[in-house]
Amino acid sequence: MINRYPDEEWKNIQFDDKISEIEKYKVSNYGRIINCKGESEVLVKASYINGYQNLAVRLKKTGKPTSRYIHKLVAQHFLEQKDGVYVIHLNYNKKDNRVNNLKWATKKEKEQHQFSNLEFKERAKQKTGRVTNAKLTETRVKLIKRKLNDPNRRTRLKMIAKQFGISEMQLRRIKTGENWGYVKEY
Secondary structure (H helix, E strand, O other), rough: OOOOOOOOOOEEEEOOEEOOOOOEEEEEOOOOOEOOOOOOOOOOOOOEOOEEEEEEEEEEOOOOEEEOOOOOOOOHHHHOOOOOOEEEEEEOOOOOOOHHHEEEEEEHHHHHHHHHHHHHHHHHHHHHOOOOOOOOHHHHHHHHHHHHHHOOOOOOOHHHHHHHHOOOOHHHHHHHOOOOOOOOOO
């Protein structure tokens, strides 16, 4: 038994030609999906791709699974698509697939919406000037540059590279400024 919301509306999902005809689902204006293939209707549990809820369905010819984003299915069945090809979440919550939270948008509108998101702005602030996947930190690079530029250095490059857990090639790139060139003070 599926608990239905008072003003919840259900529509049969019309898939594209790539999806098998045996796939029978309904979508609601609340972003919920019902599987209608069996004897009784069953509410589909959410699975996620890139933070978005999706519905796994089978391809027509191969029978292999593929998926469709639920927010896009809701928009296709409940919103009029004018010139927009993207669906945006007005409150920036990817899990909130209610029809009143969705809107068709052009690429420009989508980008403006994304860049106005406070979370996006915070992440952008945190990332500036930082290399997030590097083995080295700026502090360690400064130390390496200090060692490399020491006129009394007797340590071989191979030993310095081993000390910092990097290759000699990486060390040479740091020395020439090809890598970590923006680190000036050492």
